Amino acid sequence: MRLLILTRHLDCLGENDAPISNAFRRFGCEVIFGDVNAIAADDYRYFTRGVRVPENDEPYYPGSAVRGDRDAYFLDECQLIWVMIPPHDRVARDVWQMLWLASQHVAFVNSVEGMMFLDTKHALGYVLPKENRASSYISNDFSLLWERYQQTPDQCWVAKPPNGFCGQNVFLLPPNGPNVRTILQCLTGNTVALDEFGAVAPHKFGAVARHEFGHGLRGFKAEYAILQEYIPxxxxxxxxxxxxxxxxxxxxxxxxxxxxxxxxxxxxxxxxxxxxxxxxxxxxxxxxxxxxxxxxxxxxxxxxxxxxxxxxxxxxxxxxxxxxxxxxxxxxxxxxxxxxxxxx
The missing domain is CATH 3.30.470.20 (ATP-grasp fold, B domain)
Structure with a gap:
């Protein structure tokens, strides 16, 4: 079996890249490390730049650099592909589209559809039994989340973005917390401040100011946030x-x-x-x-x-x-x- 591991950093392997590549090699598999951000096509055959790990190479460890010269490897010449980490946001749409097309002919450890639509906190209600998940409220409207928080004055909450990772922007919201309003406004894009600016701007800058400063020049700013009951x-x-x-x-x-x-x-x-x-x-x-x-x-x-x-x-x-x-x-x-x- 030839396994292609798609990752971002061939010069610094991650905590899954290294041990999993070692394990597959111990089972006699050929392992290639490829750059997930470098997916390309030659007459609609998809390939990436990467390195084939020599059969008798030393084991890798998290932080290791892949040893060897980089070459082009076609995805349809592999028996299994593991997208270990998603592509960078700037190229993600194109890369996911090409990977999905490749997945029609090659097996993926985790499906492209699953990685795109289930690797999110939105999916908890779809996958988990109700008795095994915390009640949550999801919106990009600050007022809805603020209203829910106020309705339960004795409840402790957690607020976070639905697609954050590694603990980014995860806030513990105590009852009657002095910064809760600010935190929820921040997580939903501070649209309250922008709308207020647009409302007063016409008096200073003319009739078009609300358009230019509220939703024109500044653009659409709303962001989604989750307000989730804290689990003791x-x-x-x-x-x-x-x-x-x-x-x-x-x-x-x-x-x-x-x-x-x-x-x-x-x-x-x-x-x-x-x-x-x-x-x-x-x-x-x-x-x-x-x-x-x-x-x-x-x-x-x-x-x-x-x-x-x-x-x-x-x-x-x-x-x-x-x-x-x-x-x-x-x-x-x-x-x-x-x-x-x-x-x-």
Whole structure:
């Protein structure tokens, strides 16, 4: 089997790039690292620039640079493609379109459709049973979110963008918090301030000022935000679970930094060894199997049982962190399950 791993940084491999490439090579597979931002077409045959890992090359580690000369590799000459990380925003639309066309002839570990439409917090209501998710309100209208917050004066909330990652712009909103209004305005694009400016501007700049400054020159500024009920179970411990082909294969706990409510490793949290009880395994594998129906075969799940907080499809950390926490490398199990699944 020839596996093409599409990533952004061939000079600095990520925490999944390295152990997974090592594992597939141990199973006798050929591994190529390709640049996801360099997808191109030769008479509508799609290829990328990349490096084929020599058969007897040394193992890679997170942060390693891929060794070897770069060349062109056609996607239809591979048996399996793993989009490890999405393309850059500037080229994403073109790259996703070409990858989808390529996926009509080549197997992808995670489907293009799944990565585009399910790798978002919007999808929690579609995938999760109601009893395993927090109630959420999603809008790009500040007034709707502010009204919901005010209706529950004793409720603690979390506010965040639906397509953020690594803990970006995740805010804990206490009851009667003095900055809540500002935070919700910020997350929804500060349209209140822009509208107010447009309303007063005609008195200073003429009749066209509202158009020019409110929605013309400044453009459409509204952004979506999620207002989600805070889950107290998080304080007792959040777990990251890696699920491959519907099976829980690796997991670790996350201990937040003492000065931060977020448990993201990128925000200073530390991976710690934990066990999973039967209910956690059952829920994780249920979600994994539901995602498999949409072509998603590798996913990272964040759980504070009985609640599932979110799932991550694009390059979910956890496999390497689980190894650091437990001392056990589970990457061979990932490769074994994927090879068996795609050889059917």
């Amino acid at each position: 179970e998080v304080t007792r411990g959040e777990k990251r679970i890696i699920v491959t082909c519907g099976k829980a294969v690796a997991w670790h706990g996350r201990k937040s930094a003492p000065d931060d409510h977020r448990s993201n490793i990128t925000q200073g949290a530390k991976p710690v060894p934990v066990d999973l009880h039967s209910g956690e395994v059952e829920l994780a594998e249920l979600i994994g199997q539901r995602l498999m129906a949409h072509g998603i075969n590798f996913v990272g799940i964040d759980m504070a049982y009985p609640y599932l907080l979110e799932f991550n499809i694009a390059n979910p950390g956890g496999l390497y962190d689980a190894q650091l926490a437990s001392g056990i490398d589970r990457s061979d199990r990932v490769a074994e399950l994927l090879i068996a699944h795609f050889k059917k």
